[in-house]
Amino acid sequence: MTTPCYDEMREPDGTVRPAYDGYRQWLEAQPPGLLKRKGVEAEAFFRRTGITFNVYGAADAEERLIPFDPVPRIITASQWRKLSRGIDQRVRALNAFLHDLYHRQEIVRAGRLPERLLQGNAAYLPQMAGFTPPGGVYTHIVGIDLVRTGEDDFMVLEDNARTPSGVSYMLENRETMMAMFPELFTRVRVREVSDYPRRLARSLAACAPAAFAGDKPTVAVLTPGIYNSAYFEHAFLADQMGAELVEGSDLKVEGGRVAMRTTRGWQPVDVIYRRVDDEYLDPLSFNPDSVLGVAGIMDVYRAGGITIANAPGTGISDDKAIYSFMPEIVEFYTGEKPILPNVPTWRCSEPDALAYVLDNLAELVVKEVHGSGGYGMLIGPTSSKKEIATFAAKLRARPDNYIAQPTLSLSTVPIFTKAGLAPRHVDLRPFVLVSPHGIDITPGGLTRVALKKGSLVVNSSQGGGTKDSWVLDD
Amino acid sequence: MRLAIDHATTYHFAGPIRRGLQRLRLTPLASRGQSVIAWDIECDGAAFECGYDDEYANRVTLVSLTPGTREVTIRAHGLVETRDEAGVVGRHSGYLPLWHFTRDTPLTVRGERIAALVAGLDIGASGDQLATLHALTERVRAAVVYTLGASDVATTAEAALLAGRGVCQDQAHVFIAAARALGIPARYVSGYLLIDGRAEQEAGHGWAEGFVDGLGWIGFDVANAICPDDRYVRVAAGRDYRDAAPVKGLTSTVTPAEGAEPQSDALSIALSVQAVATA
Numbered sequence: 001m002t003t004p005c006y007d008e009m010r011e012p013d014g015t016v017r018p019a020y021d022g023y024r025q026w027l028e029a030q031p032p033g034l035l036k037r038k039g040v041e042a043e044a045f046f047r048r049t050g051i052t053f054n055v056y057g058a059a060d061a062e063e064r065l066i067p068f069d070p071v072p073r074i075i076t077a078s079q080w081r082k083l084s085r086g087i088d089q090r091v092r093a094l095n096a097f098l099h100d101l102y103h104r105q106e107i108v109r110a111g112r113l114p115e116r117l118l119q120g121n122a123a124y125l126p127q128m129a130g131f132t133p134p135g136g137v138y139t140h141i142v143g144i145d146l147v148r149t150g151e152d153d154f155m156v157l158e159d160n161a162r163t164p165s166g167v168s169y170m171l172e173n174r175e176t177m178m179a180m181f182p183e184l185f186t187r188v189r190v191r192e193v194s195d196y197p198r199r200l201a202r203s204l205a206a207c208a209p210a211a212f213a214g215d216k217p218t219v220a221v222l223t224p225g226i227y228n229s230a231y232f233e234h235a236f237l238a239d240q241m242g243a244e245l246v247e248g249s250d251l252k253v254e255g256g257r258v259a260m261r262t263t264r265g266w267q268p269v270d271v272i273y274r275r276v277d278d279e280y281l282d283p284l285s286f287n288p289d290s291v292l293g294v295a296g297i298m299d300v301y302r303a304g305g306i307t308i309a310n311a312p313g314t315g316i317s318d319d320k321a322i323y324s325f326m327p328e329i330v331e332f333y334t335g336e337k338p339i340l341p342n343v344p345t346w347r348c349s350e351p352d353a354l355a356y357v358l359d360n361l362a363e364l365v366v367k368e369v370h371g372s373g374g375y376g377m378l379i380g381p382t383s384s385k386k387e388i389a390t391f392a393a394k395l396r397a398r399p400d401n402y403i404a405q406p407t408l409s410l411s412t413v414p415i416f417t418k419a420g421l422a423p424r425h426v427d428l429r430p431f432v433l434v435s436p437h438g439i440d441i442t443p444g445g446l447t448r449v450a451l452k453k454g455s456l457v458v459n460s461s462q463g464g465g466t467k468d469s470w471v472l473d474d
Numbered sequence: 475m476r477l478a479i480d481h482a483t484t485y486h487f488a489g490p491i492r493r494g495l496q497r498l499r500l501t502p503l504a505s506r507g508q509s510v511i512a513w514d515i516e517c518d519g520a521a522f523e524c525g526y527d528d529e530y531a532n533r534v535t536l537v538s539l540t541p542g543t544r545e546v547t548i549r550a551h552g553l554v555e556t557r558d559e560a561g562v563v564g565r566h567s568g569y570l571p572l573w574h575f576t577r578d579t580p581l582t583v584r585g586e587r588i589a590a591l592v593a594g595l596d597i598g599a600s601g602d603q604l605a606t607l608h609a610l611t612e613r614v615r616a617a618v619v620y621t622l623g624a625s626d627v628a629t630t631a632e633a634a635l636l637a638g639r640g641v642c643q644d645q646a647h648v649f650i651a652a653a654r655a656l657g658i659p660a661r662y663v664s665g666y667l668l669i670d671g672r673a674e675q676e677a678g679h680g681w682a683e684g685f686v687d688g689l690g691w692i693g694f695d696v697a698n699a700i701c702p703d704d705r706y707v708r709v710a711a712g713r714d715y716r717d718a719a720p721v722k723g724l725t726s727t728v729t730p731a732e733g734a735e736p737q738s739d740a741l742s743i744a745l746s747v748q749a750v751a752t753a
Contacts (some may be wrong), residue, residue: 103569119573129529130569253495253538256524284497284724295724296495296523299536303524 006150006411007423008073019074019472022188035416038070038180067465068173069415070180072190073426073447080443080471083146083154083430086340088439089330091142091432094161094317096333098138101316102128112328117321123162123370125278125313127285131302133311134209135436140273140309141200142432143167143445147343148411155343155408157427158323162315163275166466167431168233170446171196171240173468189473191443197240199433199440200273204241206435208270210304211257217270219243220260222251224276224292234275244269248276253296258306271307272297278312320403321347321369343408349400357404358395361388364404365456366395379456381407410456413467415449425450427458428469444469475704476511478750479666480551481678483721486740487544494539496520497722499664499710500550501533507559508707513552519543530661530717531568532710548721553750554707561701563683563691563708572685574713575659580630581714582651587635591617592652603658603686607694610656614649614696622676627715643715645696646682650714659685661711663693664718668705668747675745678720683711707747 004012009020016024075083100106101124107113118124143164145157174193178185201219208217223234225247238245246269250261257268274281280290285298300306316322322329324345330338346353348366357364366378378391395402412423430445447467448458458464481500502510520537528534539546566572578584591613595606621639629637631651634644646662653660660682667679681695681702693702702708710718 105569105571108571115571115573118571120577126529126570126574130527130531131529252493253523253536256522284495284722288724296497296536296538299497299526299534300524302528302534303526303536305524 005409005423005425006148006153008148008411008413008426009423019076019079022472023072023074023184026184026187035070039416041180066169066460067451068176069449069451069465069467070177071414071416071421071467072177072470073413073428073449073467074470074472075444077472077474079152082152082339084441086154086338087144087430087432087441089334089336089339090144090156090159090326091139091434091439093326093330093333094142094159095136095138095434097329098161098311098314098317099132099136100333102313103130103132107329107332110332112332113322113325117319117325118316121316121319123278123313123315123319125316127298128311128313133207133301134304134307135207137207137309137434137436138311138314139317139432139434140204140207140311141167142434143429144340144432146340146428146430147408148426148428149408150411155341156326157343158320159317159326160429161310161317163277163310164429164431165230165233166429166446166460167196167442168236169466170431170442170444170469171236173446173466177468188470190470191473193442193444196431196442197237199442200237201241201243203433203435203437203440204271204273204307204309206437207307207309209307211268211306212270218267219271219273220246220251220269222246222248222272222274222276222293224280228275230275237273243273248290248292248294251294251297253294253300256300256303256305258294258297258300269306271309273309278315281308281312319369320345320367321349321400324403343405346404348395348402348404353404354395354399357402358392361392361395363407365407366391366402366404368401369403370401379407382455407456413447413449415451415465415467422453424453425456425458426467443471475556475668476750476752477554477556477666477668477705477707478552478746478748479554479707480549480744480746481666481720482547482549482551482744484545484547484742484744485723486742487546488739490542490544491539491546492541495523495724496537496539496546496548497724498535498537498548498550498720499528499532499718499722500548500720501535502552502554502665502707502709503531503533505708506562506564507557507702507704509555511553511555513550513554516549516551517547518549519546520548529568529570530710530712532712532718555752556704556707558704560703561693562689563693565690566685572659575661575685576654576657577713578651578654579714579716581628581716582631582647582654584651584655585632587632588648588651588655591635591648592655595652595656603684604689604692606656607653607658607684607686607692610649610652611694611696611699614645614652615699618645618648618696620645620697627719641677642695642697643680646680647714649682649684649694649696653682653684661691662714662718663708663711664715664720665709666707666745666747667695667698668749673746673748675747677743678709678745679706680715680718681706 139161143160205217221238259266281293282298283290348354362380364380368376410425414421431442433440447469523536525535618640624639631647634640650660683691712718
């Protein structure tokens with residue numbers, strides 16, 4: 001790839017950009033070999049705290065450390081203000097959209113979204129029709145994946161309204177940086193992220209159901225258990241929020257509420273932050289064989305006895321065919337032009353688009369509409385002719401299962417390598433909390449970085465790493 | 475007509491219950507063809523947990539089974555005033571779009587037998603959906619002969635066609651699958667039926683509804699070859715029996731007695747539907 005990319009640290013002439021000025025001054029004053037030494041420390045730190053990630057598809061599915069890079073990714077206060085406005089607008093639209101999909105579907109009636117995207121879509125849950133979750137909130141926690149191609153050019157790559165993960169890395173990355181370079185944070189003023197668990201707890205508590213009575217809503221984190229790849233995050237967030245970590249077997253329906261087993265007997269739960277997929281949430285409503293959920297929780301939910309975060313059925317908005325309509329969706333519900341654009345997307349369900357995509361597979365990225373995590377996709381420029389031919393056959397067989405996007409020249413941020421600082425491609429996942437009180441965007445988020453030179457795949461499941469993400473304080 | 479209904483379902487469990495839930499759709503609601511004068515659900519061996527309206531606007535009651543009990547009785551009873559609307563239920567309401575009722579469900583998957591059943595029944599020719607659905611009723615009635623004991627609650631439409639026998643539920647599922655194959659939205663209805671000279675019945679009734687442009691939802695009772703009239707009480711509706719089932723139970727975790735031979739659970743139903751004089 002020879003396309004010039006936007007280097008977030010340096011101008012094309014090598015001058016350091018204002019965002020990185022404070023960091024550069026600090027770095028130049030450090031003894032040589034510091035970053036190398038700190039890199040080893042960071043790894044030991046992570047091994048001790050135990051942030052690991054299972055790679056699906058790996059034969060032995062062994063736990064693997066997500067590499068952490070000690071060079072921060074830095075965003076200025078003014079860039080962040082603009083980004084925040086765009087994220088806020090998009091998240092407002094997402095919640096209005098979800099409410100509409102499960103009620104009158106005005107957007108379909110208005111001819112702005114094709115009905116076929118909902119028909120037969122397993123992520124659209126009829127069980128949610130006609131029901132409004134407590135406080136009207138569908139996506140209590142959202143992760144918006146952003147990519148950058150220029151100074152002011154941020155685009156949304158995908159929306160994660162189902163179960164955005166990775167926030168524990170954001171928190172641990174900051175903690176690691178502060179432990180390794182305490183004086184750096186006295187030199188550069190960086191906005192805090194460490195209060196995220198407190199804000200999450202507050203945001204969830206603000207969504208208590210009608211049946212809640214008392215001073216303080218009880219929040220619990222529902223995990224599928226220790227074999228889940230994100231179990232660490234579930235335990236970590238519960239611990240940080242001061243909430244109970246529970247499994248399905250710790251919960252039952254009692255007195256019209258969902259109750260959890262405690263040392264003081266069964267106690268009602270008001271808000272459940274569940275990390276169990278819709279399909280496994282309630283064997284009476286969904287997969288009857290599931291033992292990960294709670295039988296009857298959907299009944300209690302519809303009767304106003306519990307808040308489920310995120311609401312069941314929000315996954316429909318993560319669908320990549322739906323994503324391709326997000327500019328229309330934002331405009332339909334907010335009456336405003338989208339502040340944050342989508343990445344240009346071809347819908348392979350449309351014959352002209354399909355023809356173009358088939359002719360240009362070598363330059364494009366093709367994704368399954370229901371896929372996530374970088375699985376089942378084709379990255380044209382790095383694929384062999386044979387891989388492209390195989391993929392073309394799949395594409396022809398089920399065109400409506402795919403969308404395609406240009407191979408973007410993602411911005412780069414330096415990482416620390418044996419040969420010194422070297423630019424690598426990054427994306428950004430800000431975490432957004434939604435409650436009836438408003439939308440709360442954590443400054444920064446999770447920066448994922450493709451550690452291999454030239455690679456554009458940042459997914460941790462495909463060899464990506466992470467960085468601490470800074471938003472500078474004015 | 476005023477109908478008095480008393481419907482008791484008793485579950486005899488092989489051993490004491492550890493934990494169990496039952497989702498009841500046993501409450502008729504007012505609609506074009508009926509008004510509910512009085513209705514109540516009583517449980518013995520189970521406790522009320524919560525009630526709500528589901529996605530099909532059915533009234534749902536969740537009850538939990540009392541741990542330790544071996545027998546649970548759910549009794550729904552009351553008075554319903556019915557009117558003969560010649561099967562017309564009326565316009566589509568609720569938040570699920572009509573296309574939702576054109577899609578296959580596990581019990582109504584369309585296979586080659588459904589395709590064969592609707593062959594020649596082209597609504598395009600006459601454009602008359604109502605006549606088509608009446609013709610379909612006759613075809614289903616001939617293809618699936620009403621027979622007790624030839625099927626169960628898990629029998630699919632295709633399987634019922636293969637067997638050529640079944641009960642009202644099977645006939646309704648075949649009708650629904652076939653109507654959908656013709657592009658007509660269709661749904662399942664569970665309820666009660668007044669049968670002349672037979673106040674005491676073995677089970678509740680089930681039939682189908684098809685959506686006809688201009689008229690809305692219309693009931694078709696294949697088993698009796700008519701559109702529901704004032705002898706029918708509509709209780710719940712959905713895409714198939716599973717959505718509208720009067721009782722859906724789960725996790726009745728039974729602990730068999732030490733060394734005892736495993737016994738299967740048993741169920742008995744006492745249902746009476748009678749016309750009563752209006753006061």
